[in-house]
Amino acid sequence: xxxxxxxxxxxxxxxxxxxxxxxxxxxxxxxxxxxxxxxxxxxxxxxxxxxxxxxxxxxxxxxxxxxxxxxxxxxxxxxxxxxxxxxxxxxxxxxxxx
Amino acid sequence: xxxxxxxxxxxxxxxxxxxxxxxxxxxxxxxxxxxxxxxxxxxxxxxxxxxxxxxxxxxxxxxxxxxxxxxxxxxxxxxxxxxxxxxxxxxxxxxxxxxxxxxxxxxxxxxxxxxxxxxxxxxxxxxxxxxxxxxxxxxxxxxxxxxxxxxxxxxxxxxxxxxxxxxxxxxxxxxxxxxxxxxxxxxxxxxxxxxxxxxxxxxxxxxxxxxxxxxxxxxxxxxxxxxxxxxxxxxxxxxxxxxxxxxxxxxxxxxxxxxxxx
Numbered sequence: 001x002x003x004x005x006x007x008x009x010x011x012x013x014x015x016x017x018x019x020x021x022x023x024x025x026x027x028x029x030x031x032x033x034x035x036x037x038x039x040x041x042x043x044x045x046x047x048x049x050x051x052x053x054x055x056x057x058x059x060x061x062x063x064x065x066x067x068x069x070x071x072x073x074x075x076x077x078x079x080x081x082x083x084x085x086x087x088x089x090x091x092x093x094x095x096x097x098x
Numbered sequence: 099x100x101x102x103x104x105x106x107x108x109x110x111x112x113x114x115x116x117x118x119x120x121x122x123x124x125x126x127x128x129x130x131x132x133x134x135x136x137x138x139x140x141x142x143x144x145x146x147x148x149x150x151x152x153x154x155x156x157x158x159x160x161x162x163x164x165x166x167x168x169x170x171x172x173x174x175x176x177x178x179x180x181x182x183x184x185x186x187x188x189x190x191x192x193x194x195x196x197x198x199x200x201x202x203x204x205x206x207x208x209x210x211x212x213x214x215x216x217x218x219x220x221x222x223x224x225x226x227x228x229x230x231x232x233x234x235x236x237x238x239x240x241x242x243x244x245x246x247x248x249x250x251x252x253x254x255x256x257x258x259x260x261x262x263x264x265x266x267x268x269x270x271x272x273x274x275x276x277x278x279x280x281x282x283x284x285x286x287x288x289x290x291x292x293x294x295x296x297x298x299x300x301x302x303x304x305x306x307x308x309x310x311x312x313x314x315x316x317x318x319x320x321x322x323x324x325x326x327x328x329x330x331x332x333x334x335x336x337x338x339x340x341x342x343x344x345x346x347x348x349x350x351x352x353x354x355x356x357x358x359x360x
Contacts, residue, residue: 021327022323022324023323023324023326024351025324026354027323028324029351030354032320032323041351044320047316047317048321048324050317051317051320054312054317055309055310055313057309058305058306059305062301062305085306085325086325086327088303088306092303094310094321094322094327097303097306
């Protein structure tokens with residue numbers, strides 16, 4: 001994926017290579033489409049980031065961080081944040097976090 | 099050094115050493131059953147016992163125990179000494195004292211006891227190492243020692259591992275015992291989470307709980323798929339994917355990517 005000139009991600013990009021059973025956006029899109037929710041990989045990514053954004057929001061409030069959309073989106077995309085969410089879900093189970 | 103030990107050393111230092119003639123005379127009295135003469139012989143030679151015990155300190159045993167063992171060796175030597183042979187008592191006694199101390203170290207320096215064959219094997223390994231070093235001017239590898247002794251390398255490695263001295267974490271720091279009340283345990287960092295981290299995690303958890311409830315079923319499903327989170331066993335309706343299905347989906351996604359690229 002090309003990036004605007006001069007753009008440099010500070011913490012790298014979130015990857016799923018090291019998470020067993022994790023899927024890339026295209027595979028997710030295929031699965032969702034097969035299950036009757038037609039979407040392409042970009043939509044899969046957008047829905048995922050929307051979920052991450054919802055999870056990042058209370059963290060920003062908790063630590064008194066900027067709560068503008070851009071700042072929250074930066075956290076939502078942050079691989080370290082996403083990795084932290086995976087660890088939390090792994091430890092407590094997604095059902096127990098609801 | 100403990101006060102008790104210092105007092106003992108001072109007391110021992112006050113006793114005069116025996117001359118050759120005195121040794122013979124006392125030995126004759128011991129033979130005749132004189133218990134006072136035996137005590138005198140012990141007291142006069144305690145300095146020898148202590149000096150030998152000191153040679154074996156830092157071998158994993160307390161100095162007090164080493165002195166006790168060397169004293170036992172000294173008593174054995176006194177009971178077996180034959181003045182008619184013409185040797186000085188110290189020449190004869192040092193062998194008994196060393197034997198007593200070495201036996202004690204062999205059985206008490208480690209937290210577990212090694213069987214005799216293992217001790218013999220260790221002795222052979224040390225000898226092979228020394229001989230190799232003398233001949234080639236460098237230390238042999240474990241494989242070379244194993245070849246020399248005709249045993250497997252696993253045996254050699256296990257033996258070496260067994261002989262690593264174990265140290266009590268309650269042992270006071272500092273060789274002179276003057277290191278205050280600090281023990282080895284006090285220097286081991288606590289790797290568990292600090293109270294602040296635990297509280298922080300609890301707050302994050304609480305915050306996430308609320309946020310997780312706000313995810314739509316669609317978002318939750320995609321988060322699960324993205325992170326490969328195990329699907330609930332009882333929810334085969336929403337998560338009916340099997341391994342082969344996953345493989346098929348991946349192939350389809352790859353094909354779609356290729357089409358997109360064209």
